Amino acid sequence: MKEAPLKGIKIIDASSILMVPYCTRLLADMGAEIIKVETLSGDNTRYIGPSINKGMAAVFLNINRNKKSISVDLKSADGRLIIYKLIKKSDVFVSNIRKASLEKLKLTHSDFxxxxxxxxxxxxxxFSSRGPYAGLPAFDDTIQAISGMAAYQEIYSDQPxxxxxxxxxxxxxxxLGMSILSALFNREKNGEGTELEVPMMETMVDFTLVEHLYGYNFLPPKAPPVYPRQSSPNRKPYKTLDGYIAVLPYSDDQWLRFFSIIKKENILKDPKFCSLESRNQNIDELYKILSEELKKRNTSFWIKNLREQDIPATKVNFPKDLFEDEHLERTNFFKVxxxxxxGKLLYPSFPVEFNEDETSESLHAPSLGENTKEILTDLGYSEFEIESFVSKGTIKI
Structure with missing residues (x-):
């Protein structure tokens, strides 16, 4: 059996909530050893969602499997020394702790x-440390707002x-994960460590404007910063006789085959719909035609006939449907x-397949401080020192 791609890479994850833990869960799935550094009270997600035992709630369990937990008071001198000893034996330190706090804790790249x-x-x-928003607190909602993403949803709800x-x-x-992998690859070439910063605002502005930069690609702008097809209020799954379906003919050939199915081939002779450019300009009218036609038959009819013509089409899976989807069942996507x-926990598998025989060990999501003693022992601390740290409130085991 081959080793997973990141086998042998050790990452210290001093983060909480979702963004960084999601990143490190993916890196863990690729074989990296993740040591999750938690406060004495633990990551807040330990208390979000249904749970069997306190501190082991659903959100935490899903994004923190394949990790080890060490619970340390980073404000204490002994706690900081523990991190320094971990740094000596690790490849990456990643966190979402604000810069001012890292400096106060003496947990910066220059310290490491x-x-x-x-x-x-x-x-x-x-936010990037080079701009006026540097150091401001940020959460998913506030970044969706300031990056423009919330405003682009206005077409569906009449407000951001x-x-x-x-x-x-x-x-x-x-x-963040892609940046860490790039830094690891660069280190293989030059043998040097590095510091990298991944700002949420800039990342999401880039993400939002991939297609929506549109007319603002030019100076001066030639059109608004809105991609018409994806900003149409009529761009949504279509109602059928018994449910909903997503359909997207794109090329001229696909549209011709679609209109052949509904016996309206002449529509493509209309100047408004005869080319990709003209269809994009008249997309709302085209969406309305699709809506009127698709509601005349049931979902299975459309799936069968559209797929026979190689036209992209799928049913709409509601959340519970995912766990019974025949494709996901066949690919064994959900693991137990x-x-x-x-008890028994369900989780999604890592979606990328490198080779069938390349796997990483699947560790359970840890209880708070579950691996503290093991990790400190590996760092050379004695039983007496560990017990002393516990009594002083430096660590939790």
């Missing part, structure tokens, strides 16, 4: 490179709205894990 010149320090922040998920946290988490205290 004195101990380990090859360490990679990754800082997830709300948030997406129904922690989009800014998850997208920035992905960017026996947790030592929480």
């Amino acid at each position: 490179i004195k101990i380990n010149p090859k360490i990679i320090t990754a800082n997830a922040v709300g 709205s948030y997406t129904s998920g922690a989009t800014a946290d998850k997208v920035t988490g992905l960017m 894990q026996d947790h030592p205290t929480e």
Whole structure:
């Protein structure tokens, strides 16, 4: 059996909530050893959602599997020394602690490179340290607002709205993971550690404007910063006789095949719909035509006929449907894990397939400080020292 891609990489994750923990869960799934540094009260997500035991709630369990937990008071001198000893044996330190706090705690890259010149320090922040918003607090909702993402949802609700998920946290988490992998690769070439900063606002502005930069790509602008097709209020799943369906003919050939199915081939002769450019300009009218046609038949009819013509089409899965989807069942996407205290847990598998025989060990989400004693022993602390730390409130085991 081959080793997972990141086997042998040790990452100290001094973060909480969702963005960085999601990033490090993905890195753990690729084989990295993740040591989650928690306060004595633990990550707040330990208390969000349904739970069997206190401090082991659903949100925490999902994004913190495959990790080890060490509970340390970072404000204490002994706690800081524990982190320094971990730094000496680690490859990456990642956190979402604000810069001023890191400086006060003496947990900055300049502190770390004195101990380990090859360490990679990754800082997830709300805003770039080079701008006037530097150091401001930031959460998913506030970043969706300031990045423009909330305003682009206005077409559906007549006012700026948030997406129904922690989009800014998850997208920035992905960017953070990609940046850490790039830094590790660069270190392989030059042997040097580095410090990197991943700001949520800049990441989400870039993400939001991938297609919506549109006319503002030019100076002076040639059109508003809105991609018409994706900003139409009529861009949504279509109602059928018995449910909803998503359909997206795109090329001329696909549209011709679609209109052949509904026996209206002449529509493509209309100058408003005869080319990709003209369809994009008249997209609302085109969406209305689709809406009128698709509601005449049931979902299974459309899925069968559209797929036979190689036209992108799927049913709409509601949340509970995901757990019975035939494709996800066949690919064994959802895994079941026996947790030592929480019973059987369901979780999504890592979606990328490297090789069938490349796997990482699947660790259960840890209880608060579950691995503190193990990690400190590995760092060379004696039983007496560990007990002393516990009595002083420096650590929790």
